[in-house]
Amino acid sequence: MPLVSFVVKKESYSDKITPMNEQALITDAQGGDLDAFNTLILHYQDSVFNTALRILGDEDQAADASQEAFISAFKSISSFRGGSFKGWLMRTVTNACYDELRRQKRRPTTPLEPDTEDGEEMDSPRWLADPNMTPDQKAEADEVEHAIQHCLNNLPLEFKTVVVMADIQGMDYTEVAASVRVPLGTIKSRLARARLRLRECLQGFAELLPASYRLEDGINVS
Amino acid sequence: MNQRDLELLSAYLDGQLKPSESARLETRLQTDSQLASVLTDLRATRNLLRKLPARKAPRNFTLTRKMVGQNPPLPRAYPWFRFASALATLLLFFSFGVNTVGRQMASQASGFGMGGGGGAGEESTELFSAQEAPAAAATEAPAETEAPILEMAPMPTQMSTEAADAARIVDTPAAKNTGEAENAVTEDQVQSPAPLVPSTWQIALAVIAIGGVLFMMLVRQLSARRWK
Numbered sequence: 001m002p003l004v005s006f007v008v009k010k011e012s013y014s015d016k017i018t019p020m021n022e023q024a025l026i027t028d029a030q031g032g033d034l035d036a037f038n039t040l041i042l043h044y045q046d047s048v049f050n051t052a053l054r055i056l057g058d059e060d061q062a063a064d065a066s067q068e069a070f071i072s073a074f075k076s077i078s079s080f081r082g083g084s085f086k087g088w089l090m091r092t093v094t095n096a097c098y099d100e101l102r103r104q105k106r107r108p109t110t111p112l113e114p115d116t117e118d119g120e121e122m123d124s125p126r127w128l129a130d131p132n133m134t135p136d137q138k139a140e141a142d143e144v145e146h147a148i149q150h151c152l153n154n155l156p157l158e159f160k161t162v163v164v165m166a167d168i169q170g171m172d173y174t175e176v177a178a179s180v181r182v183p184l185g186t187i188k189s190r191l192a193r194a195r196l197r198l199r200e201c202l203q204g205f206a207e208l209l210p211a212s213y214r215l216e217d218g219i220n221v222s
Numbered sequence: 223m224n225q226r227d228l229e230l231l232s233a234y235l236d237g238q239l240k241p242s243e244s245a246r247l248e249t250r251l252q253t254d255s256q257l258a259s260v261l262t263d264l265r266a267t268r269n270l271l272r273k274l275p276a277r278k279a280p281r282n283f284t285l286t287r288k289m290v291g292q293n294p295p296l297p298r299a300y301p302w303f304r305f306a307s308a309l310a311t312l313l314l315f316f317s318f319g320v321n322t323v324g325r326q327m328a329s330q331a332s333g334f335g336m337g338g339g340g341g342a343g344e345e346s347t348e349l350f351s352a353q354e355a356p357a358a359a360a361t362e363a364p365a366e367t368e369a370p371i372l373e374m375a376p377m378p379t380q381m382s383t384e385a386a387d388a389a390r391i392v393d394t395p396a397a398k399n400t401g402e403a404e405n406a407v408t409e410d411q412v413q414s415p416a417p418l419v420p421s422t423w424q425i426a427l428a429v430i431a432i433g434g435v436l437f438m439m440l441v442r443q444l445s446a447r448r449w450k
Contacts, residue, residue: 034292038284049279063280070283074290141275148274166236167271173238189225192232192264199267209270 017043026085029077037074044086045070047169048093054164055097057153065100069093087175094161094179101157144208151201159194166191223260231261235268294449300441307434314427317419324418 017025017039028036048069052062073092080088152160158180165176166187177187202209233239234247251258287293 032292034285034287034290041284042282045279045283046276048283050276053277054274059277059280063283066279067283070285071289074285144270145274148270163271167268168274170272173236188229188233188238191236192225192229195232195264195267196228198271199263202267202270 022085026077026080029074030080034074037077040085041070044089047086048089051090051093051164051169052097054149054152054168055094055157055160056100057149061100062097065096066093068099069096072096083178084171084175086169087171087179090165090169090171090175091179091181094165098157140208144205147202147205147208148198151198151205154201155194155197159190159197162187162190163194163198167195223256227257228260231257231264235261235264294442294445296445297441300438303434303438303441307431307438310427310430310434314424314431317424317427320419321417 022040022043025036025040029040045066049062049066052065052069053059056062056065069089069092072095073089076092152164155163161180162176165171165179166173171179173184173187173191176191177184180187182190230239230243230247234244239247251261
């Protein structure tokens with residue numbers, strides 16, 4: 001039985017909004033039509049929430065950041081001048097996440113990671129697994145997810161944003177570059193380095209990973 | 223392996239290299255096992271990330287009009303009513319201020335007049351000097367007519383007689399009456415000076431201000447009800 005049995009959700013509503021009526025909805029929303037904007041929200045809310053979740057690593061904070069992002073997006077939708085609406089929304093939600101992280105810095109809270117006996121941060125986030133989820137497979141899958149989230153949390157913010165957009169949200173380089181407002185070359189560089197760091201971090205969770213995802217030791221990048 | 227190779231491998235993984243760059247990298251991958259190993263690792267890492275389960279949003283993030291501070295559409299004339307009401311309120315307060323200041327200035331002016339200002343003041347100054355004259359004359363006269371005083375004690379000097387006459391003129395009932403009448407007019411003016419802004423104007427301004435506010439409240443309620 002595979003250790004990881006993620007079910008990748010496909011966007012079931014993709015047939016509801018076509019690029020053509022998306023543009024019409026955006027135009028209506030720019031004219032102050034809140035219902036049109038709410039239709040767009042229903043279409044993109046899962047993507048926006050997942051982006052916030054992977055950047056912040058906390059569901060409640062991610063929900064708050066998503067809500068803030070949509071409010072901010074509606075208020076500034078007149079500034080949307082075409083291009084990828086998803087990319088524009090992603091920029092809004094990453095900004096909301098940055099604001100949330102800045103707030104956290106101002107009011108630091110107790111870290112979720114427990115310390116080991118040596119006083120160092122515990123590597124494995126197994127303790128984060130929901131105790132109510134009894135099926136082994138789900139628990140293991142959750143552990144892998146937590147391991148990845150742990151490694152994402154350890155990335156610098158600019159790397160994390162790029163890797164979440166490109167690898168988790170499946171956005172292409174130009175969309176990511178437009179969202180983050182940095183040159184394409186910087187996106188390539190950040191993504192490569194982020195993947196390398198993630199790889200190094202995930203090596204610490206080798207026993208959790210399925211054989212096909214096992215990583216080889218020792219890459220020295222100069 | 224250097225940073226440049228890492229970026230090339232990462233971009234190659236996403237199909238972001240030019241065909242010529244891809245071909246060159248593929249040639250290297252066939253000979254360089256470490257490069258191929260890194261590519262495998264990067265692919266595995268990317269696949270792990272891509273297979274992260276997409277979480278469903280815990281709730282709908284749809285917005286309400288209150289959340290975005292959206293107000294019901296108001297009639298085009300609404301801003302004019304708001305402006306008129308605000309202006310009327312401002313003018314009303316200004317009129318009260320003008321009337322208060324005007325009243326104070328009038329009372330100050332009349333107070334100064336009672337102490338010897340204006341036309342009546344000139345008269346009284348003349349009268350006052352006329353009244354002082356006998357005293358001055360009386361003090362000087364005895365020196366000049368010291369001997370005659372002893373001789374003609376009952377006869378006053380020429381100057382003191384004239385001064386006494388002048389003093390008598392002031393004490394005449396006619397003069398007294400004239401002075402009282404002037405004083406009475408001045409007091410009346412002090413007690414009730416005419417306001418600079420008539421009260422009818424103030425009432426009109428108050429009606430416009432209050433009426434405007436009530437009308438705006440009504441319009442807002444109607445618009446909100448229609449909007450819902």
